[in-house]
Amino acid sequence: MLLQVENLHVAYGAIRALRGISFQIEQGEVVTLIGANGAGKSTTLRTISGLLRSTEGDVLYRGESLVRTPAERIVSKGICHVPEGRRIFGRLTVQENLEMGAYTRSDSKEISESMERVFASFPRLKERLGQRGGTLSGGEQQMLAMGRGLMSRPALLLLDEPSMGLAPILVEEIFEIIRRINAEGTSILLVEQNAAMALSVAHRGYVLETGSVVLAGTAAELARDPQVQAAYLGH
């Protein structure tokens, strides 16, 4: 068991965003959380990566609790969060953005190896190496955000809405890359509104509604489920 979330409650002041969700991720899996706006998907990711504090419940990573660990220590334990809306450093170049991704590491030789691996996944980033992050297109910025996340060599990558605001052809490209990153051994927790694409790359999935898990199963099961089809796949 790589990550286990148990009965997690999170509140923004008086608003209860998560009302006791539980799920787990095995080593090497792609797990997706799907659901409508405000279901609590991003809140879940932000709580796992330590940006938010839970009011109740536990997050276990390789059997160790993370709920009291500060965000920066969680990164060095091997969980990397690629936040929604990309959040790249617009004034820094592509290369500098990637170097920032390796902030927790000090092994300069292996860092350059990691960068080569990122370029293998995202050849476009290599072409744009000296360009400022803010001048990249939306798809390139998403690639940069993911590449930057990979620079910390995570065992578990948390991706928040990687397809947001991208053209369909770019969405396909991004998901192809997600598949490849997973094939190289990184487990992925994927949060998506584009349920069809998410279920096509995921092994298993959970459906969230107003802060609770309402449905769980393998990706194939969920894709066949009439409720999911009606609500998220538009059939």
Add this chain to the structure above:
Amino acid sequence: MLGRWLRRLSGDWRWSLVTLGGILVLVGYLLPVFPVRISSAVTRFSDGSEIVNEFPVLVYEQHFAQAKTSPTVDLFAVDVATEAISGFSASGYGWLATVLGTQELIRHVSFVLCLLLPLVAGLLLAASVVVASRSRSVPSQGWVPAAAQLGALSLLGLCLAWAHQVDFSSDLMTAGQGALAPGLGFWVALAGSVAIFGGAVMLRNTTHKQLTTWWALVLAVGMTAWLLTKVRPYPFLEIWRFVSDGILVTLRLVATSFGLILLVSLLGGLGRISRNPVIYGVSSLYVELIRGIPLLVQLLFIWFALPQVFDMLGELLLRISPSLDRQGQALVDLRLNPYTAAVLGLTVCYGAYGSEIFRAGISSIHSGQMEAARSLGMSYVQAMRHIVLPQAVRVILPPVGNEFVALLKDSSLVSVLAVSDLTRRGREYMARTFLSFDTWIMVALCYLVLTLFSSRMVELIESKTSFER
């Protein structure tokens, strides 16, 4: 050579005019600029006494020496001996060479500047035309405001250089009986300056840049103050000599407290965005309380009431426990010196305003930047230090610059604390001589030069660090 340049530029005759002006200045400086000079002056008074001034190169401080005599005697006459200068020494270059070679260069530094301004204008414009003729085009638009300003400076410099000859003394001017009239070279250079200025002003439609800069205002106010000391050395030069040490005190006070204010503002601003309720509460209370009390009242409190607070605290310590008598006695004996009290008062007050500026600046940086930094493994402090603050500084800079200018003005309030700043020195001079109008004009001009200069600097720094977001 000259013809070729002018033909190149003939696409626009206005540029030709500017170029011609530059060349006229350079040529005019070869001709006699000031062919006669005053070598000595004897000032006679009604009681038979006289002051003899020998001028090795230029007249200086003649008028002041006359005005400083006892008010019971009248100025009777001024006799002037003049000396003709021949050849190269009478030209602009010759004058510069002579003055630069004198021992008392520091006394003539303003004359040297006045003579150099037109020369620099001429040289720069000639050089720009050489560059332009190489690249086969009219100088770029950016040169238009520069040429206009160079022309104006050149005009100003020449006129003031002539005034230097007589040290603004109407007595000397009369006694010199026209011997001080400028030579042909002066008029040629003056015509050149007018041509530069006029040509550049006519070119103003070709550029979107503004011809005037507010630096000219700083210069004008500075010149006014300086002219006052020249035209009426008594009392203005005396006031200047009396209050000038106050300027240094004011500047030192402002610099010291501004450094501390930045520190307090940073801490206060971080406190105001803290999630820790105690830190947030303390910093908010500080900001709200201090902003509601006038600076003058705060200064008076620190100077007059704080010693009493120390006394009470010290006595309390002495009463509580004999083992604390050393600390207690130290508190009773503690007295702030006026300067420290002033720095403390300004820092506490402006730190509160600064805290709000820093808070607003930090909040203006998109929360995603902090989020991104945190999810890359930076701690809160590291992310603040390396990601958020460097971006916030550029937002904070303009209002902090305004605070600096405001601080400079409000520092006059510390004159109530027996700190001999500019205002206090002005009051002391007025109390001594009852020359209220002259004193406060001079003090106001000193403050104006300081504030105008610093707000221009702030503007400059702003434009260098501004960026698109």
